[in-house]
Amino acid sequence: xxxxxxxHYFDARGRMEAxxxxxxxxxxxxxxxxxESSEDLDKLRYVLSSFLLSKDGSLVFQQVPMVEIDGMKxxxxxxxxxxxxxxxxxxxxxxxxxxxxxxxxxxVADLGEMIMLLPLCPPDQKNTKLTLIQERATxxxxxxxxxxxxxxxxxxxxGNKLSKxxxxxxxxxxxxxxxxxxxxxxxxxLKGLKTRVSNLPAVKKFLQPGSQRKLPGGEKSxxxxxxxxxx
Amino acid sequence: xxxxxxxHYFNGRGRMECxxxxxxxxxxxxxxxxxEQPEDLDKLRNDGSLMFQQVPMVEIDGMKxxxxxxxxxxxxxxxxxxxxxxxxxxxxxxxxxxVEDLGEMIMHLPLCPPDQKDAKIAQIKERTTNRYFPAFEKxxxxxxxxxxxGNKLSKxxxxxxxxxxxxxxxxxxxxxxxxxLKGLKARVSSLPAVKKFLQPGSQRKPPMDEKxxxxxxxxFRIK
Numbered sequence: 001x002x003x004x005x006x007x008h009y010f011d012a013r014g015r016m017e018a019x020x021x022x023x024x025x026x027x028x029x030x031x032x033x034x035x036e037s038s039e040d041l042d043k044l045r046y047v048l049s050s051f052l053l054s055k056d057g058s059l060v061f062q063q064v065p066m067v068e069i070d071g072m073k074x075x076x077x078x079x080x081x082x083x084x085x086x087x088x089x090x091x092x093x094x095x096x097x098x099x100x101x102x103x104x105x106x107x108v109a110d111l112g113e114m115i116m117l118l119p120l121c122p123p124d125q126k127n128t129k130l131t132l133i134q135e136r137a138t139x140x141x142x143x144x145x146x147x148x149x150x151x152x153x154x155x156x157x158x159g160n161k162l163s164k165x166x167x168x169x170x171x172x173x174x175x176x177x178x179x180x181x182x183x184x185x186x187x188x189x190l191k192g193l194k195t196r197v198s199n200l201p202a203v204k205k206f207l208q209p210g211s212q213r214k215l216p217g218g219e220k221s222x223x224x225x226x227x228x229x230x231x
Numbered sequence: 232x233x234x235x236x237x238x239h240y241f242n243g244r245g246r247m248e249c250x251x252x253x254x255x256x257x258x259x260x261x262x263x264x265x266x267e268q269p270e271d272l273d274k275l276r277n278d279g280s281l282m283f284q285q286v287p288m289v290e291i292d293g294m295k296x297x298x299x300x301x302x303x304x305x306x307x308x309x310x311x312x313x314x315x316x317x318x319x320x321x322x323x324x325x326x327x328x329x330v331e332d333l334g335e336m337i338m339h340l341p342l343c344p345p346d347q348k349d350a351k352i353a354q355i356k357e358r359t360t361n362r363y364f365p366a367f368e369k370x371x372x373x374x375x376x377x378x379x380x381g382n383k384l385s386k387x388x389x390x391x392x393x394x395x396x397x398x399x400x401x402x403x404x405x406x407x408x409x410x411x412l413k414g415l416k417a418r419v420s421s422l423p424a425v426k427k428f429l430q431p432g433s434q435r436k437p438p439m440d441e442k443x444x445x446x447x448x449x450x451f452r453i454k
Binding site for chain 1 (some may be wrong): 282283284292294296297298299300301302304305308309317318320321322324325327328329
């Protein structure tokens with residue numbers, strides 16, 4: 001198992017941030033190869049497709065995120081996250097716990113996707129989209145997770161032990177707070193989880209300035225993404 | 232482990248069909264409770280049966296699971312369709328997600344505004360021909376084995392073969408240059424449990440037609 005995982009993405013949160021959070025929370029050091037131009041992306045695609053000619057079975061759909069880990073070049077966010085979680089024991093103790101973790105993770109991803117895509121929304125639709133996010137957070141997602149914590153009164157969502165579900169949810173809570181801090185008002189157990197996970201040494205370190213955590217993308221970051229990914 | 236899994240959805244493919252395929256391929260009998268009116272969905276929501284107020288929902292082994300991937304992963308693990316170790320699981324996940332990306336585009340096509348439909352179809356065909364099918368054909372070519380991962384049937388094969396059927400429904404010529412994918416499709420389709428599922432009268436759902444689309448819109452209150 002030579003070397004640190006190497007993350008290929010551009011210098012922004014996007015679809016790679018959840019992976020950065022998970023690795024950081026697992027206390028795993030990682031490297032980043034940042035894609036800075038569309039030429040870099042083309043070069044990466046070329047390297048990846050010529051790599052396909054070898055026999056190791058790695059597959060690419062010409063997309064990033066891509067993570068080099070344990071001799072594999074993995075694409076697809078969920079494949080990467082699931083592998084990391086299994087490797088670092090953040091995926092529960094059996095298949096029933098894994099089912100709960102998957103269910104919670106997918107709920108987080110649904111709301112997270114809406115938030116992530118908001119900057120790409122045409123200006124005339126933005127307010128409607130934002131209102132929908134606020135409504136869904138308040139009436140669907142946050143209550144669902146608050147109720148899980150309420151039902152067992154344990155420190156973590158599943159099996160009384162930190163799992164990827166807690167890390168993904170806490171990351172999401174940070175984004176919800178960035179969007180509108182008042183959204184967290186009526187969810188004391190979620191606030192407790194956020195504090196608890198944030199105080200774990202590895203997470204605390206990741207939350208400090210200078211870490212590999214990426215800041216919210218502003219207009220400039222969006223423009224750069226458009227140029228690189230050509231959309 | 233009392234009783235058969237019970238699937239809650241409307242009487243159409245949608246997001247439940249891949250779950251039906253996987254259970255069928257695993258040789259698992261299942262029941263279906265069809266949502267036929269918006270009130271049926273309301274009832275499930277008010278019962279607290281749906282964690283995020285959404286279907287698909289599957290009652291299995293004492294759990295009420297929602298979220299398609301959570302359900303699929305559980306079934307795959309239970310019936311040994313998820314590889315032998317974490318590296319195989321990573322490949323299976325990677326391939327499954329690729330299938331899902333293309334499958335999602337095809338699934339949403341009926342909901343596409345008429346003036347955008349042709350462009351969407353063209354994009355699906357382009358992605359199929361230039362991105363997804365070549366990637367899977369290469370996997371099979373690289374190892375020359377009968378199945379995508381670990382020389383053994385996994386969820387990845389089942390999801391991919393299901394997708395190949397949908398691509399074929401759309402445009403059979405898209406399969407032309409992918410002999411190994413055609414071979415996989417034939418091979419998986421011949422497995423007894425899959426063969427049975429492919430026959431008329433099974434729980435497999437037909438393509439969405441106007442009526443089915445109207446029904447879905449009505450139930451899910453989509454305008």
